[in-house]
Amino acid sequence: MRKLRGIAFGIAEAIDQEMGKNRDIVVLGEDVTYWGAVFGFTMGLHKKYGRDRVIDTPITEQTFMGMAVGAAAAGLHPVVSLMFVDFLGAGFDQMYNHMAKNHYMSGGQFAMPVTVLTAIGGGYGDAGQHSQVLYGLFSHTPGFKIVIPSTAFDAKGFTVAALRDPNPVIIFGHKLLTGLPFLPFEGDEEEVPEEPYALEFGKAAVRREGSDLTIISAGLMVHRSLKAAERLEHDGISVEVIDVRTLVPLDSQTLVESARKTGRVLIVDEDYQSFGMTGELAFRIQAEAFAALKEPIRRVAVPDVPIPFSEPLENAVIPSVERIYQEAKASVGKENKVARSA
């Protein structure tokens, strides 16, 4: 098996392999040919499949999202690139009023097989209109499957699954996990099978086992949580790290089981803090594991401010390894730490 560096390579390879088998797949969006949708998700495809199937669109998010709706209703499986998730404002009507609803509103007549690729996240100085993650907004709207791959293996397997799914699936690829040379890389190079494989949506992954505290996160935050867990281990604190992988459908069971085991939960999210993923996961966990919890569920997320530009400001709002570490320490407390390290 060969190694892949980053999610962009996994996503692009998955699309390539599925396009080779399924004539109905077309790629639409801004800069999807030469620039591979800028963040690499469609790199190399136009050379192989040509401009009739890999189509650069005018900069018109609402119109190409609407075209994806119409094309899907007419039998294609469009893969649409929303270059930065922040641009959803320009295309959201077609997504949340049509793409997400037409199957339901048509009484099941019209399938809506659309795969949306979008780049998320900050940490490299792109400020408030190019650094958000926003998967909470999409998860809130019934009708989208929400995928947040943290590894190249997941990126490939979930993309294959999306391309075989008759529903709208949005793949939120974090820029700092793409593995592209012009961005910092916080992921790991890892072995990924060359042959296509589909992963099941709604299965969380326990990335690290532990007994004192459960940290739940997604995307880039999984990697930062793992780094915090390593530091905590030196302090004698055993941390379980869970990667939710998909918000819709959500694997509540794995989260609840871990919460019952450790009795302490910290949810780490790069989305805005209020009315989002952290609150929803906390609700689901307390509903089933309340008696096992030793303290209220904690969270580290972006405080409710836009992502600022200047480096110290940006670092102050996007959850860092240090913030996760400190919050985890506060959760487990001193006496536990001493007891464990003894």
Next chain:
Amino acid sequence: MWRAEPNVEDLRYLATKAGLTADLCLTAYRQMSLIRFFEEAIAEKYYVGKQPDFNLAAGPIRGEMHLAVGQEATAVGVCLLLSDEDVVVSTHRPHHHAIAKGVDLNQLAAEIFGKVDGLCRGKGGHMHLFDKANNFSCSGIVGASYPQAAGAALAFKVSSKQLVAVAFSGEGAANHGTFGETLNAAALWQLPLIIVVEDNLYADSTPKWAAVGTSQQYQRALSYAVNALLVDGMDFIDVYRAAKAAVDRARHGYGPSLIEAVCYRYRGHFEGDLGEYRTQEELELWRRRDPITLLGERLKKLGWADEAALERARNEAKAEVEQAIAFAESSSLPDPNEAFAGVFR
């Protein structure tokens, strides 16, 4: 009324040249009558429970209601040229397009009543009608029809099918960003797309003079290098002639067209609209140009139908509508559990 009225011989020439026959015209007359009677029957049922106090939630038909009485010629003039496989994406005022496209009248009526036998099993309602069998859909969001029809047109092009997609809209929607965006994309990729702008002079209550910078919307299509035609939307023959040319072009790979049909809705933007924004005189003026009456008179002039044939067509249409309304009324309401099914496939 703003177009030169052809004499009988010229009319025969124009109609025949466009491929119209006595049979086709009589079919159109019957379809337009069907739409008229349907809309009037829905209006009657809609006000049950809503008088004297108007309450959107009351009566057998809940919610908003946008009827297309007066706009029958645009729907029939275009859809008569389409096959089941061709796609139509309509608007918040969709009944005339649905009927013209061949959507089952019983299922249409039942959906409007929120019944289980409706097109969407009661999940869509009057503004959100979907019919896979006839490739018909619509959206309650103004300006949403353009890109969706363009997407279907793109699918036809990618899969080399000789099919066309039609987006209907009002003239108000043509001020939306999706209008210009879609025209650009359609011209760029030479999509088999036909945009039909029904210019009924008012966007909700806002008259065109208060909302449109150009005198007509078709002018904007020309600047995107899209074939554009301005027609009398009260005149079935004029609409059909333009639509025939546009559909032929699109079907044979010659790209998109826009048809702007100047027409008039006799009823309010929605039922309950008091019409403060227009005069009774204006309404009367347009009624004199009624599309169904006009087509009937012309058929008689051309010797293509006599009054008895027209009456027969009207009676058939009326009976079909009565049957559909009865079907809808007798259909059951959906089981509440239906609400929880079908978010995903």
